[in-house]
Amino acid sequence: MTMAIELSAQVSALLKAGVELIPAIAQDAQTGEVLMLAYMNYQSLAITLETGRATYWSRSRNELWEKGATSGHTQKVISIALDCDGDALLLKVEQTGAACHTGDHTCFHTSLGDQ
Amino acid sequence: MTMAIELSAQVSALLKAGVELIPAIAQDAQTGEVLMLAYMNYQSLAITLETGRATYWSRSRNELWEKGATSGHTQKVISIALDCDGDALLLKVEQTGAACHTGDHTCFHTSLGDQ
Numbered sequence: 239m240t241m242a243i244e245l246s247a248q249v250s251a252l253l254k255a256g257v258e259l260i261p262a263i264a265q266d267a268q269t270g271e272v273l274m275l276a277y278m279n280y281q282s283l284a285i286t287l288e289t290g291r292a293t294y295w296s297r298s299r300n301e302l303w304e305k306g307a308t309s310g311h312t313q314k315v316i317s318i319a320l321d322c323d324g325d326a327l328l329l330k331v332e333q334t335g336a337a338c339h340t341g342d343h344t345c346f347h348t349s350l351g352d353q
Numbered sequence: 354m355t356m357a358i359e360l361s362a363q364v365s366a367l368l369k370a371g372v373e374l375i376p377a378i379a380q381d382a383q384t385g386e387v388l389m390l391a392y393m394n395y396q397s398l399a400i401t402l403e404t405g406r407a408t409y410w411s412r413s414r415n416e417l418w419e420k421g422a423t424s425g426h427t428q429k430v431i432s433i434a435l436d437c438d439g440d441a442l443l444l445k446v447e448q449t450g451a452a453c454h455t456g457d458h459t460c461f462h463t464s465l466g467d468q
Contacts, residue, residue: 249465261376261441263387270385272378275441287465317467321460322453326376326390328461338437345436346443350364350402352432 245284253280254324264292264305264337267316267330273337274345276305278327290315292329311335360399368395369439379407379420379452382431382445388452389460391420393442405430407444426450 253260259277266273276294278286282302285293292313296303306312313331320327338345368375374392381388391409393401397417400408407428411418421427428446435442453460 252463252465261390263378263390265387272380272387272443275376275378275436318465319461320463320465321390322455322457322462323460324463326460327465328387340437342437345438345441346434347437348367348435348439350367350433350435350442 243281243284243288245280249283249287250280252320252324257325259295259297260325260327262294262327262329264313264329264331266333268332271344272346273331273333273343283327286315287318292331306334309335309339311337358396358399358403360395364398364402365395367435367439372440374410374412375440375442377409377442377444379428379444379446379448381448383447386459387461388446388448388458398442401430402433407446421449424450424454426452
């Protein structure tokens with residue numbers, strides 16, 4: 239059923255021409271913690287806007303990936319913003335459970351050092 | 354002189370094999386606001402780690418880009434973290450002035466709607 243959801247012409251026009259996969263940052267809407275970076279194609283963005291559930295494009299599996307569909311660690315989308323040149327997205331989300339498949343709350347848990 | 358700075362073997366080993374351009378999220382270290390997303394190659398990451406000044410790879414100009422080198426809107430790096438699969442970076446920074454070339458504090462100023 240979700241296959242029928244398409245991105246509106248209005249939103250498509252805001253995206254940078256020629257870009258098929260858009261990096262999407264998921265940020266905890268309450269704490270401000272950056273949780274993960276994944277990618278969206280037009281269809282996954284359309285589904286996310288339509289359903290309010292963060293849905294990405296899995297580059298490794300080459301398929302739509304509703305975050306938490308198997309783990310239960312879903313992301314309820316609070317807001318979505320596009321950057322100034324139309325090629326990056328910022329999602330503020332309510333994260334259920336851990337964002338990272340390792341069980342960590344955030345995927346950014348490998349420090350390369352404090353400056 | 355910066356041409357001589359190379360990424361350490363230790364850090365290189367943490368990065369996902371075969372990835373040349375790594376998306377790097379800049380987040381305001383104090384407020385938690387996500388400011389921008391840009392890209393780093395190995396050299397710009399090495400320079401950033403060495404100097405503490407956020408330095409990216411400009412995909413449009415095909416050159417190293419020290420953020421703020423012309424605008425004065427520099428980013429002092431407080432910490433850098435890599436994500437779980439080694440293909441995205443999160444920089445916490447002290448942003449001088451606006452992060453966005455439009456004069457906005459953040460590049461993510463085009464709302465696609467609240468859910």
